[in-house]
Amino acid sequence: MSKFRIIIAICLIISSFNSCKDENKVTIKGEISNLDYPYVIVTHFSTDVLTVDTLKIGNKGQFNYRTSIDTLTIFTFYFNNYNSSAIVFADKGEKISIKGDATLPDLIQVNGNEINDDLTLFKKENEALLKQRAELLNNMKIDRMENTNQGILSENEKIVRLNSLNHELTQKAEDFVRKNPSKIASVILINNLFRDTENPTTLERVLKYLEGEASNFPLTEDLRMHCNKVKLSAEGAHLPYFQLVDTKNDTIRSIDFSGKYVVLSFLSASDKESKEEINVLKNEYNNLNKDSVQFISIYIDSEKYPITTISNDSIPWITVAEKKSWASDIVKTYNIHYVPYNILISPDGTIKRRNIPAHEVKKAIANGAKWS
Template sequence: MIKRLLLIVGIIVSLSSCGEDIAYRIEGKLTNLEDQTLYAVFENDDIKAVDTVICEKPGQFLIERKQGDFREVTIFFEDKTHWVTVYPEKGEKVTITGDANYPTMLRVKGGHINDRLSAIKKELAPLLKEQADLIHQLHNRGKESVNNTIEETDVASRLANVNHLLSEEVAAAVKKYPDEEASVILIQNYFMHPDDTRRMDELLAVLNPKLKDFYLVQKLQEYSARAKRTALGAEAPGFNVKNIYGAPVSLDSFPQRYLLLAFTAPWCDMCQTEDLYLDKVATKYPKDKVDMLLISLDDNQSEVRKVLAKDSIDWNLVTDSAGQAAMLVDLYNVSALPRCFLIDEEGKIILKTDNGMEIKHTLENLIE
């Protein structure tokens, strides 16, 4: 009888353990969460898997995945306007707690990386809260029909100071924990600047060489190399593409003149030629002095040709047909639109900007 009872208990335990064979388990309890639908994006290299999660109770959710090998899970919430990234370890439960209004302060526990990052966040909590509050203030002021410029300037100045203090504290944390993968994540989150990688390079050099095989180290090194490719003073990367009329265009197509490369997109309000001063450049300077090439992430060439036919300016334009614009975006390390590069007569990059007035003043100083 005892043997039969032991056998039955063994079977029950075995069956229950099979149900618990879960590779990744993330539990969350967030306060002030308004939208109860979340999206979990599991990632590893080029592999992505997306789960839609509905909170069981207000602010409480459970994410489980039995299969896969993932390095990161990013959870988007509040209609995908906020997110938090966790770094799971197989078989290790992860918990996320905190105020949904302060995503950078959410506490993520479970696994060595998450625990270390949460400990650092706890030390930075006052600065992180002040940063979030100031960003919220600027956002709300932007919605108001009448803005107080003096107050906006004050808030922006305070935010810049907080951002500076945060970067200094984070750099100190990286130097304090040079052996830990969490430090690499901090470098990625705070020092991945597309136009200036000096601080990132400095902190990468501080890391223990044993971290060289950590996937993010290689990613950051490659990012730094791409950024240096289009740094001020660098030789502009060469290319061979065709414009919307089928004519071949390369860097050599613009000899002995300034070339303004302008990356735009049809959905980008700031990308309009008048906002970037491009129409003024086209009409003010002869092409043997200043020439332009527009790169637009627009795949409908026939529609673009119809629009250009009505324009008095003869634009030289490359669209995303056959991935040409996307290739140039990657080649020139364009991280946001619009983005303009001014290349001098020797083929060197002398200006990177998204500001039309800066383009205007730079050309006036160079030519006039």
């Protein structure tokens, strides 16, 4: 073989190699406004390894990200020092674009393949609703940070308004899923808007709409398993068994309180709302028959352990400081996503009320006693 032919062969091999490398590349270009930091953080998993990259941004919030992947991958872009984020679905060889406002992450538009395009279409069709919800959430966040109340609505009115907007949004999402049962975007919407629902029957209902590719998608199976798990601690279910060690180093078990009403309260030692919740629970507790009721407060702070402020609250009932915090078994078993959070359990071990307000505990127990 002549040298010329050898050179040509080598060039073809290199060209072929580079072509294969390019086929595995994904390019994601973005333009995000209202960025307070000169960088964007992007993360994704590759063969079970979390990759974290920092991207510099241009004067107009522009950035460009290029990496190699071999299958459909979920990228998370974090803005303003992790205060907001956007999810991108991308496969090898694709070119994806991101555009939007960092202060309105739910409205950030992602385009470049069917999943992103479908999700962006849903956002556009419900832009007014999503914008109202985002602005209300931002307002409530400022209230918590500054310990004030912004705007004409009271805190309770804002919560009622947020619940109303969330309900309307889930209705829109369910309608989308019903009309698009085989789209992967339907699975993503179910995961985003129905996964943390208090009522597992709602999640179960929307999952039944899925067909074809969407029904067989790995996330769908995860959602089905999650739904079955949530049922175990839903209203009407028998309380899942638990065993805990309280702050007196005594072991307590769920079966120890058979025949009594049990109020499980999940709290934070450093959270203002939890401290207010304790005061209301104390008032309720003082007006109940201690022989027929047992309160148990479970502190799940992640920043400090051991928790030293429990004793300062002078709580007259059982308290538990969970070492594993949000990763603890009881938090997972009872499907707890935020604090304060109360669960009322009847003397026969049935979960009567989830997320019951502290000031309704006495009334709910009184009504339960009448019904039994």
